[in-house]
Each structure stands twice: as C-alpha cells, then as structure tokens.
Amino acid sequence: MELRHVAYAVAVVDAGGVSAAAEAVHVSQPSLSRQLRQLEADLGVTLFERGSGPLRPTRACLALLPALRELLALAGRVEEQTAVHARGGLDRVVVAAPNVTLTDVVSPFVATLGADDPVLDVRPEDSRLPADMLAAGADLAIGTRPPAAPARWRPLATLPVWAYVRPGDPWAGRVQVPLSELVERRLVLLPRPFTSREALEAALTAAGAPAPAGVLEAASGPIAQALAAAGRGVAVVSDDARHDLVPLAVRLPAGAGDAGRLTIRLVVAWDSRAPAQAGLSALADRLAAFVTSRYGG
C-alpha cells in the first residue's frame, strides 16, 4: 500500500467516479483505473463495485475510508512540518513568469498568502519556456508549454485571448468575433515569441484563413491596448482590460477545442529533483486552485 494509491482511492470516492477523480489528481483516467485495481489486489479487498455508470464504493471501502483519510491527513501534516525544518528550502520560493501572468495571476495569489507561507520571490521572465526559467534558477515557473521530464508540471489555466476594441468601435456591442472577420481589420499584436501572437498565427494556419489585413507590433500588452484605445487597430492580447476597452472573444471554426475560442494554456512547472519537491507541488496546486476559482478554470 502506498500513499499515492490511497490518495487515488479517496479521490475516486470524493469525485464520484474515475473520470472525475482522474482530473482532480492530474492523471489520465486509464492510469487511475489501473491503480485502483492494483490497490484492491494489494489489500485483497474489493473497494469499488463496477457495473453501470460510475463505480461506487463498497461497504468495505466506506468502512476503511475514515482511516484512509486520516492517513492522508497525517501525511499532509508531516509534509507541512518538514517545511518548518527545511533548510533554505521553502523559506523563499522563486517564481518566474511572463509579465502578463505576473500582474494578472501571480500578484493576486501572493496577496492571499499567510504568514506561515513561504515568501514568493517573483521574477518577470522573457522566455515563454518554463524549462528555461527552471534552468535559470526558478523554483516554480509559469509558462505556456509543458516542460520535458524530469521537470513536473500542472495545468494552471486556460486564458482567453481577447480582441480589444475601443468603446466607439462598430464591434463594441458584440461579445465575440469570428477569426475570419478579425483578419479583415488592422491588428495590434505583440512580437513573435509572445504566446498570444503565436496562438493567433497557429489558429490562422489551422483555419486556412488569410493573413491579417495589417499588423502593428507593440512591445507589450499594455502598449498594445493603448494603441487600440488610440484607434490604431484591434489589439489581440491576453491581458485584462484597460482603458475602457471592450474585450471580444475570438471565435474559432468548430472542432478546434477550447470551446471554440482562441485561448492560451498556462502551466506551472517545477524541478522534480529540487529540494522540497513536495512543498513545491503543494504550492503549485494551491496556485492552480486559486486561478481556477478566479478565472473559472
């Protein structure tokens, strides 16, 4: 019996099914399904009844459940306690992230931390690759592309890319604009390595849409918005709204996933071999939970 298996079993009970639990514990549904059976074989007890629909805990499972929860809680307390004894581990955590994310995501999260929590040493980063940030000394890195092993990562959020128009614009009354219409306008975009730009171009390629009628490059999100506010074009960025700009979702052709809107995926990553890895992953989970509650997943 391993703690991981116990956590999986409890997650299945709480989530009411394997599929839902798999999402909660960040593994695929087949993997979780197999781990469950392994735990059952290991203990020699049938924990779940299979059959129609979501599987349901057996009587034995429910009887064990309190002890299993206690086991997890105790393990959690041990890991917390280690933070106290950690030498140079979680007193300071260096968080690296692109600028947009820092202002819109990390800063609000830092504001929610208590006195017991580690001090987050936030550092803006040019690279979009979490792997590079980790190599540069960051403990946690936020970016758009999952790093390769042995780094670990977790999905953080799926943020929409907005097309910002000023209040007087003909589109100002709409809530979304199709990609095909968007390219007919002059666009204010960020330079290439920025994710909103890359996501837009990838979507254009995938949809077979023509190149935008005109492109104006801005050095940062706020500047792009300022240009849009000045009527120089439609700013396509993922920043939150400024200057009273009106955000429009960018509608993609059907079947493109992400609810048909242009989005960018954020991930949070850390080094699996770093000291206090348990603490880092816990912090990453809290950050993900915070973002989910704030942006609604």
Next chain:
Amino acid sequence: MELRHVAYAVAVVDAGGVSAAAEAVHVSQPSLSRQLRQLEADLGVTLFERGSGPLRPTRACLALLPALRELLALAGRVEEQTAVHARGGLDRVVVAAPNVTLTDVVSPFVATLGADDPVLDVRPEDSRLPADMLAAGADLAIGTRPPAAPARWRPLATLPVWAYVRPGDPWAGRVQVPLSELVERRLVLLPRPFTSREALEAALTAAGAPAPAGVLEAASGPIAQALAAAGRGVAVVSDDARHDLVPLAVRLPAGAGDAGRLTIRLVVAWDSRAPAQAGLSALADRLAAFVTSRYGG
C-alpha cells in the same frame, strides 16, 4: 512522500545505519541509500548526517520521527483492517512446502497463530521450486530456490544439514565432521531432487572431494534417520533429530560461506499479483521472524 520511503527512514533510525536497516527491510544497501536521499530531496529536509561511520539522524529527523511512526502504525492498522473485509482473501491461506519443512518449521508456526489469524491450509509438496507450488495454487510457498519475478520472496532461514550417527558410533562424541572425513563412511542420503542431497553433492564438487564410499538411498528424512539408527550408515539430512541420533555439523573447507557448515537456504515466496498481497507478505514476515527466533537465524 511514499509509505515505503517512510518505512525505510524509520528502519534506518531503528537499525542505527543503512547496512543494518537494509537487511531489516530486505533490500540491498545501495538501494536503501538512494531511497533515503530521494526522500530527503522530496521533503526538502536533511534527515541524516553523513560522515564517519553509520549515518545519524538529524534534529529534524528526530522531530519528525513520532509522526512518521504514527503514519506507519496507521497504515499497518489499515492493512490489518482490510483482512477483516477481505472476501476469500486471507481467510484461508494455502501454504505449500517440502515435507521436512512442514513438520519442523510450519507446524510449530501454525501452533502460534491466534484466532484472528487466517487458517493455514498446509499442503506437502514434492517440488523443491516455490514457483511450481505457486503455479499449483499455493498462496505461500516454502522452498530452497528464490522464484523469478514477478513472484516475491523473502529469505526464511538457513538450516544446517546434519550428519546423524547413532549414540554408539565412534563419532558420537564430536559436534562436527569435515566433509573429507564424511565421504569415507557409508552414507544414507535422500534421492536427487531433495535439497540436502543436492547441497551435499554441490559441496563435494566445489571442494573437489571424492565421491562417498557408499550411498544408501532412503525415501524420506525419517526413514534415512531410521536406517542410521539401525547402523546402516551416516544419515545426511536436514531433519530434526529422532531416535536419539547424534547430529554432527558437516564442516566445509574455509571460504565456503555459511559459517563453514553445510546448510540449505529456505525461502518463502508468494505471487505479487495475488489478492491480499499485503497480508501475504506480512504473514511471510511473521513466519520468517518465527523461524529466526526458533533456529537463531
């Protein structure tokens, strides 16, 4: 953090060092050493001070120790509790073993089991290979050769092979006899597949000793002893003494290991994929502990 790692760390503290702990938890010393470092990295805490001699727990480790022990105790209780709910798992456990082992080892162990323990359904087996016994439906198998993966096994005991002479024999006053002298006598041996026979012949080959002067084959250990009691030769078997026979250790040439005596190794094996695997390994551990306390390892 996984329960296995916790168990390892506690074992190291209790045993006072990696090497001793490795034996206690049945893994090799290098493996245990690495797991420890992994646990430290995972928690972000230095648990042991390395340096001269056996490593010693740090202050942080000692602070965590009670919680770790509690964690293991709780996990143990959960596994015990599962035995109660196990369906057809550990109510009956089929134990297969060679005849000698059954009478001399398993039976006394069965006598020590309480009402809460599973019923051991003991079955004598001709094969010396635990793998065959498991394939034949046994839950636990006792034999002389460790099975291949995915079966799991544990060393059970190292039993001496005795040279039995009757009280009136010229050797009756001795406690041991060298292999070279033994072969000059007429010997009462078991047939080939029996382990005492195979061990003897392997030792003869290894020592370059001549073949025994004369061999009388007996169908079983007790019969061999009966023949020895009748003065028909020296019985070389691993059974406990009967018929007032005098046991002599068989001395091997130096460097042959096993404290220079002819011995056979016993192992207990089970199927890692069997239901109630946790209960089986616990039972195997208890059996090993019993044998150790009875035969002094």
Next chain:
DNA sequence: CTCGCGCCATGCCCGAGAGGCATGACGTGC
C-alpha cells in the same frame, strides 16, 4: 429502435524509478 454519449476497462508503448551487483571513497581498529 437506434444512435450517440458518457462511463470504465484494456492493449500498447514509453520512460522513470527501484532494485541488484560491483566497486569506490572514507574512517576506524588491529
């Protein structure tokens, strides 16, 4: 009635990790 959708299980493959063996570095005691 049938089709589609949401469940979970299974087959396949890959990579990480745990394990063993052999060996090396380091201290201690004879």
Next chain:
DNA sequence: GCACGTCATGCCTCTCGGGCATGGCGCGAG
C-alpha cells in the same frame, strides 16, 4: 599499514506508472 566496516556511485535490468487510442456497456434522446 592493512584489513574491515561504513556509506556512496556507476551500470544494468525490469517492473510499474503513465499516456494515448480503443473497445465494451448502459443510458437517454431522438
């Protein structure tokens, strides 16, 4: 100074956890 006991490290194997793709299966909508 040498033998021995400690733990660490390199190398290899093999299990197992994980993901993707796919297959049954029941239920509900059309």
